[in-house]
Amino acid sequence: MDQDPADPTDAPGPEGAADPVQTGIDQFQRAALEAIRAGRAMLDAAESILQDPAAAETVVRTVGAVARNATEAVAGFASGRWPVPAADEGAEADDGTDEDPPDGFERISVS
Numbered sequence: 437m438d439q440d441p442a443d444p445t446d447a448p449g450p451e452g453a454a455d456p457v458q459t460g461i462d463q464f465q466r467a468a469l470e471a472i473r474a475g476r477a478m479l480d481a482a483e484s485i486l487q488d489p490a491a492a493e494t495v496v497r498t499v500g501a502v503a504r505n506a507t508e509a510v511a512g513f514a515s516g517r518w519p520v521p522a523a524d525e526g527a528e529a530d531d532g533t534d535e536d537p538p539d540g541f542e543r544i545s546v547s
Contacts, residue, residue, distance in 0.1 A: 485491050 485495055
């Protein structure tokens with residue numbers, strides 16, 4: 437296999453073999469630089485959202501809707517009403533009087 441001079445992992449060590457310590461340092465350095473680039477991209481996106489009030493409002497509304505739906509789902513699941521009646525238009529609340537076994541699974545007989 438040919439060595440790639442641009443790839444520091446292919447650099448030969450003092451005895452012709454790649455130095456594992458230097459290889460690890462080089463890989464860590466590349467990963468750290470990539471993390472910095474990703475952080476800059478996130479900051480640029482956050483700055484764009486903050487500079488555009490309409491975009492910021494959309495983000496806040498979306499996050500609020502997701503949080504509200506998650507809260508309703510968890511509350512419905514915890515109370516044994518799944519899916520949450522508010523999520524289904526016209527659904528009736530579960531009064532807990534059906535014949536479902538205590539394990540929470542509904543068994544349906546197929547004839």
